[in-house]
Amino acid sequence: MSFPLAPYYAVIPSAADFAAFAVTGKAVVPLAAVADIPALKAFLKSVPQTVDVKVDIFATDAGVDQAVELLNSGVSQVFVAPKLAAQLVEAGIPAARLAVEVASAAQIAEIPAESAIFVNETVAATLEPLSRLVYVSFERSTDVYAAVKLGYTAIVCHTKLTTNAAEEPSKVSLAAVLLSKLVTDRPDGLYTTLVNDVQGKSLGLVYSSQESISEAIRTGTGVYQSRRHGLWYKGATSGDTQKLITLSFDCDGDCLVFTVEQSGVGFCHLAQSTCFGNYSGLARLEKTLLDRKANALPGSYTQRLFSDEVLLAAKIKEEAEELTEAVSKDEVAWECADLIYFALTKCVKEGVSLADVERNLDIKGLKVTRRKGDAKPKFLPAKAEAMAPAELTDSRIVMKRLDSATATSAEVAAALQRPVQQTSDIMKLVQPIIDLVKTKGDVGILELTEKFDHVKLASPVLRAPFASELMELTPEIKSAIDISIANVEKFHTAQLTETLEVETCPGVVCSRFARPVETVGLYVPGGTAVLPSTSLMLGVPAKVAGCKNIILASPPRQDGTLTPEVVYVAHKIGAKAILLAGGAQAVAAMAYGTESVPKCDKIMGPGNQFVTAAKMHVQNDTSALCSIDMPAGPSEVLVICDGKADPDFVASDLLSQAEHGVDSQVILLAVDMTAEQLEAVDEAVHRQALVLPRVEIVRKCIAHSTTLLVSSYEAAIALSNQYAPEHLILQIEEAKSWVAKVNNAGSIFVGAYSPESCGDYSSGTNHTLPTYGYAKMYSGVNTATFQKFITSQDVSPAGLKSIGHAVMTLAAVEGLEGHRNAVKVRMDKLGLL
Ligand SMILES: NC(=O)c1ccc[n+]([C@@H]2O[C@H](COP(=O)([O-])OP(=O)(O)OC[C@H]3O[C@@H](n4cnc5c(N)ncnc54)[C@H](O)[C@@H]3O)[C@@H](O)[C@H]2O)c1
Ligand SMILES: N[C@H](CO)Cc1c[nH]c[nH+]1
Ligand SMILES: [Zn+2]
Known part of the structure; x- marks a missing residue:
């Protein structure tokens, strides 16, 4: 009470x-x-x-x-x-x-x-x-x-x-x-008193008298009645004083409750937080952080968080994102704990206590909503009625809209800006991961898998042949994978090139031929969603190109196994081993090699920002001697549609990429469409999104995605070329005729019946494509990604006669006498000089 x-x-x-x-x-x-x-x-x-x-x-x-x-x-x-x-x-x-x-x-x-x-x-x-x-x-x-x-x-x-x-x-x-409200049935007339902290945790049980209560109120501190020593000013000798916050009592008035803020070690004379043991959970974390803030050694991690705003902000965002993406109960609990740790660090840094946070929760809990339509009109001023549509729009999953005719070029550029990837911050996080794998090898990978994927494995690698029980699939799934493999294989086999042979001048024959990269590492993402399709998009071209050693890497599931579809594809493409690891640690293991992971010559495959950052790092490290396919980050799509396009088709294509991740982006270029036609697309997006299981990811992605109104097909194609999307979908009249005008895109989907999903799985094209505008200078994964090209020349005496003088002259121009001499000795002996 x-x-x-x-x-x-x-x-x-x-x-x-x-x-x-x-x-x-x-x-x-x-x-x-x-x-x-x-x-x-x-x-x-x-x-x-x-x-x-x-x-x-x-x-x-x-x-x-x-x-x-x-x-x-x-x-x-x-x-x-x-x-x-x-x-x-x-x-x-x-x-x-x-x-x-x-x-x-x-x-x-x-x-x-x-x-x-x-x-x-x-x-x-x-x-x-x-x-x-x-x-x-x-x-x-x-x-x-x-x-x-x-x-x-x-x-x-x-x-x-x-x-x-x-x-x-x-x-x-x-x-x-x-x-006047308290009663006691104790012979000594004292009042049983419970001492709580502001979170309601009990610190101990003591006694109060009229005098001690008066003193507590007068001084605003914890004052009690000791049965042996009289008035007891808590902390007078230990220094662990208490600030009195509120006084209350139980339902029948025979137990007084002191709510206090306890300073120092704690309430109990045994130097623990409470007489019932030490704090646990949030209260313990808060105490530890307060202690670290006051006493942590310079350079300790928590101290770094207190002093490095950018690091703390990045960690809060990262953990928040991981929590949104967590799926299982264990994952959610784990990620939520991480987020709370960093959030509370921020609070302690700013002098905000858990009690302050709880009070704010209470305040939010006090919020009232006034009834809308069903209240009597006299009680509902116009302003209140106007709230209804606004609230509806807030919860609507709708893309921003911009008219390029009235928008400034800066506004258009902002709409086409991808969610920022903080590469330098990520590099700082990735470097220690790479170092750990380099120095500790397999042990390092296992440690990192436990840390980031929360799985404790005995070994990081599965070797071929893979046990059949690891790839048990329904006939339907097997057949779907087989169809997709067959189509991808057909299209990528067609990309194999014959040896090229050209006689550039009489007696000089130049040729070029492909050789497979010997050992390749294929990264198959497995964070927010397991993507077995990526294993076939990478594995099939590697097999077609003839790579000798194919290594697959993918994060393990919570039970330590890999999704059976990935193992099945690994088996079909003849992979030598599967590395059960994800993120930067998987990339590092494949780039540098460990006791059980073969060192790879090239690493392919998309992944999150940790994967991409690690790939960028190893390709720049000459000691790794390892190349990569391209920077392939969060998926994205740009759809060009016109008034004739089916709104349901357009919406479905936007949503199919929006569901990949909160950092994905989808753009709609609407050519000369009316307000009704645009509204039909918006309505379809909202309606279809609401029934998707990943609606919360979609909601966040759509929040940073835009519909841009353009007046002509030419303008749409020009904007698309400027954006260089990973996927370009043309839902416009005469779609095919516009393909010739596309200069920058990862892959194009032509006409109403070519949804992007077909390219993701089964049509035959590759779905590992350049994102973030890299389509301006990179191709998607193809057969050549797994090959290098060697050239050769065969020069006969007649050929030397054709080009010998030119070679000698240019060598002399460069002052490279040795070069000139290599031709001269031969021409001498042939009597050509
Ligand atoms: N461009 C393409 O062709 C293409 C194709 C498929 C997927 N994708 C993209 O690939 C990405 C896949 O990302 P994902 O996260 O789902 O899976 P992922 O496999 O790339 O990353 C998961 C791994 O990241 C590591 N990790 C997680 N949190 C970490 C942290 N705080 N510090 C260090 N490491 C950490 C963990 O080891 C985890 O195993 C998505 O963005 C998707 O859109 C792109
Ligand atoms: N759209 C993704 C790459 O851009 C690939 C993918 C895999 N599974 C579904 N989609
Ligand atoms: Zn996809």
């Missing part, structure tokens, strides 16, 4: 006055005491968060809007007249959030039972015992104690209250008010 008295602040008090009575945990402030609602909100910010503020708007002209605004600003209750109370209840505001001021006992019958009643002491004297909360304001009398004893909550002007009855005997004593 809370303190049975609330101070009434008819004028805004000094901070000291306010702090003195904050132990009641309550405050009533008349709106008239401040200029207006903004001023009141500013005052609320200055109030300790442990104080429950109620606002009296009875004598003002505030109406429904103002009352709702107050209730949504952290105010727990508003004191109102019966008429406004009825309007508020009609508008859907919970009656329990109202204290209704009545002038006579007769009026009470009309007030909802959940609402509190607010009366003056004269009316209170006429009341029957009531089974509801009654506030009694005492203006004249000081007979507060008797009223409190009857079960009323006293509202007393703060100037009439005291925390020190000995010095101010004419005022109402907080200690006496509290004592």
Whole structure:
């Protein structure tokens, strides 16, 4: 039960006055005491968060809007007249959030039972015992104690209250008010007292007397009654003092509750946080962080987080993203714990306590929603009705829209800007991972897999032949994979080139022929979704090219196994081994080799930013002697459609890439479309998105994606060439005729019946494609990705006669006599000089 008295602040008090009575945990402030609602909100910010503020708007002209605004600003209750109370209840505001001021006992019958009643002491004297909360304001009398004893909550002007009855005997004593509610059946007359911290965790059990309670209230600290040593000022000898926050008691008044802020080691004399053991969970984390903030060694990780804003911000974003992408119960719990660690580090850094956070949660929990259409019109001003469509739009999954005819070029460029990839920050995170794999090999990989994928493996590698039980599939899935492999194989086999032979001049024959890269490492992503299709998109061309050693890498599942589809594809393409690891550690293992992972000459495959950063790193490290296919990051699509396109088809293509990840981007270029046609696409996007299992990912991706209105097909193609999308979909009339104009794109999907999904799986083209605008200079994965080309020349005496003089002349120009001589000795012997 809370303190049975609330101070009434008819004028805004000094901070000291306010702090003195904050132990009641309550405050009533008349709106008239401040200029207006903004001023009141500013005052609320200055109030300790442990104080429950109620606002009296009875004598003002505030109406429904103002009352709702107050209730949504952290105010727990508003004191109102019966008429406004009825309007508020009609508008859907919970009656329990109202204290209704009545002038006579007769009026009470009309007030909802959940609402509190607010009366003056004269009316209170006429009341029957009531089974509801009654506030009694005492203006004249000081007979507060008797009223409190009857079960009323006293509202007393703060100037009439005291925390020190000995010095101010004419005022109402907080200690006496509290004592009037307490009972004890102990022979020594002491009150059993529970000491809690602000999170409600029990620190210990002690005893109080009238004297110790008065002292605690007077000093604002933890003061108790020791049965052996008399008054006990907690911390007087140990230094572990307590700040008294609030006083309350249990349901029948025989247990007093002190809520305190404990400093130092803790409450217990055994040097632990509480008499029931040390803190755990969030409270323990907060204590550790506070300790680190005060004492951590320079250079320690937590200290770095406190001092490096960029690192802390990056970690919070990273963990938040990982939490959004977590799927299993274990993953969600793990990722949420990570996020809370970094979030609380931020709080501690800024001096925000867990209690502050909890108070804010409570404030949010106090938010009310007023009823919309079904409230009586007289209670619903126009402004409230206007809220409805806005709320609807907020929850709608809709792309931003921009008209290129009216937008500035900067606005168009901003719309086409991909979500920023913070490469330098990521590089900083990836470097230690690479170093660990280089120095600790297999052990390093296992450690990192445990850390990032939360799986403890005995060995990081599966070797061929792979056990059949690891690739058990339904006939339907097997057949789907077989069809896809066959088509991808057909298209990539067709890309094999014959040896090229050209006689450039008489007797000089030049040729060029392909040879496979001997050992290739194929990265198959497995973070937010396992993508077995990527294993075939990489594995089949590697097999077609004739690579001798094919190594696949993919993060293991929670049970330590790999998805059977990936193992099946590995088996079909003749992979030598599968590395059960993901992220930068998998790339490092394949680039440098470990005891069980063969060193690869080239690493292919898409992945998240850690994978991409690691690929960029190893290709620049000459000691790795390892190349990569291309930077392939978050998937993206650009769709060009016109008024004839089917809105459902257009929406489905946008969503199929939006579901890949929150960092994916989808762009729609709408050629000369009407507002109705655009709305049909928006409606289809929203409708289709809502039923997708990955709707939350889609929602975030669509939030940074745009529909751009353009006036012509030429303009659309020009913008697309500038954007250089990974996937370009043409849902326009005569789609085929526009392909010739496309200069930059990873892969093109022509016409209404070529959804991007076909290229992702089964048509035969490769789905590992350049993203982020790299389609301007890179090709997608193809057979040549797994080959290098060797040239040769065969020069006969006749050929030497043809080009010998030219070679000698150019060698002389470069001052390279040795070069000139290699031709001269031969021409001499042939008698050609
Ligand atoms: N461009 C293409 O052709 C193409 C094709 C398929 C997929 N993709 C893209 O590939 C990406 C796949 O990403 P993903 O995350 O799902 O899988 P992923 O396999 O690329 O990454 C998962 C791995 O990242 C590592 N990791 C996770 N958090 C980490 C951290 N905090 N620090 C260090 N390492 C960490 C873990 O080891 C984990 O195994 C998506 O963005 C998708 O759009 C692109
Ligand atoms: N669209 C992705 C690459 O751009 C590939 C993929 C795999 N599975 C589904 N889609
Ligand atoms: Zn896809």
